[in-house]
Amino acid sequence: MSKGEATRQRIIALAAPLFNQRGYEGCCLQDIMSATGLEKGGIYRHFDSKEEIAAEAFDFAWANTVSKRFDKIDIIPNHVDRLKQHIFNFTVRSGMPGGCPLLNTAVDSDNGNPVLRERVRKALRGWQTRLKKILREGIAVGTVRPDIDIDKTASLIIGNLEGGMLISRIEKSDHPLRNALEHLDDYLETQIRNPATRTSKKL
Numbered sequence: 001m002s003k004g005e006a007t008r009q010r011i012i013a014l015a016a017p018l019f020n021q022r023g024y025e026g027c028c029l030q031d032i033m034s035a036t037g038l039e040k041g042g043i044y045r046h047f048d049s050k051e052e053i054a055a056e057a058f059d060f061a062w063a064n065t066v067s068k069r070f071d072k073i074d075i076i077p078n079h080v081d082r083l084k085q086h087i088f089n090f091t092v093r094s095g096m097p098g099g100c101p102l103l104n105t106a107v108d109s110d111n112g113n114p115v116l117r118e119r120v121r122k123a124l125r126g127w128q129t130r131l132k133k134i135l136r137e138g139i140a141v142g143t144v145r146p147d148i149d150i151d152k153t154a155s156l157i158i159g160n161l162e163g164g165m166l167i168s169r170i171e172k173s174d175h176p177l178r179n180a181l182e183h184l185d186d187y188l189e190t191q192i193r194n195p196a197t198r199t200s201k202k203l
Contacts, residue, residue, distance in 0.1 A: 004045075010036065011038070011043060011046060011053065012053070014035040014036050015027070015036075016061040019054050019105075020057075020096050020099070020105075024050075024051075024054050024113055025108075027054070051115055054113075058105050058116060058123075059119060062102060062123045065096055065101055066127070069090055077143075078197060079137055079138030080143055080144060080197075082138075083131070083134060087181060091181055102123050103162050105119070106120045128151075131153070131154040135153055136150060143193070144193065145194050148191070148192055156184075161184070163180065164178075164180030165180075
C-alpha cells in the first residue's frame with residue numbers, strides 16, 4: 001500500500017465513527033481534521049468531497065460490523081444455529097461506536113443524500129444475500145425446512161433486529177432488542193429448523 005493510500009484509509013477509519021455517531025450533517029470537516037490531525041488540504045488531497053468521505057466511511061463501518069456479526073458462524077454445523085448465533089452477535093457486537101451503521105445511515109440519508117442512500121441499499125442487499133445463502137445451504141443439507149420462503153425469512157430477521165434496535169434507542173432500554181432476540185429464537189426453532197435436526201440448544 002502506498003503512503004497516499006495508507007493516509008486515505010486512515011482518514012476513512014477515523015471518520016467512520018464520527019459519521020456513525022453524528023450523522024452526515026452533524027459531522028463537519030473540522031471534526032475530521034481534529035481526528036486525523038490533517039489540514040483541509042491534506043484531507044481533500046485524497047477525497048473530492050465530504051460526501052465521498054462519508055460514503056467510504058459508511059462502507060468501512062458496515063464491513064467492520066458485518067465481520068463481527070458473522071464472525072466464525074461458518075464453523076457451526078447446523079444452519080439454523082448459524083442464524084441464531086448471528087442474531088445473538090447482533091445484540092452484543094455493534095462493531096462501531098454509535099451502533100448499527102445501516103440503521104444510522106438509513107435514517108440519516110432518508111430525506112437527502114442519494115449517494116449514502118444507495119450505499120445503504122447495497123449494504124442491505126448484501127446482508128439479505130448472506131442470510132439467504134445460509135438458508136439455501138440449510139435446505140440443501142436438511143437442517144432447514146425445505147418449504148420455507150427464503151426471502152421472507154431473511155427480511156423478517158433483519159426487520160426484527162433493526163426494529164428492535166430502533167425501539168431500544170427511543171426507549172433507552174435494551175428490552176425491545178432482547179424481545180426481538182427471543183421472538184426470532186422461537187421463530188427459527190418452530191418455523192425454520194427442520195424438526196429432524198432439533199437437537200441443538202437455544203442461545
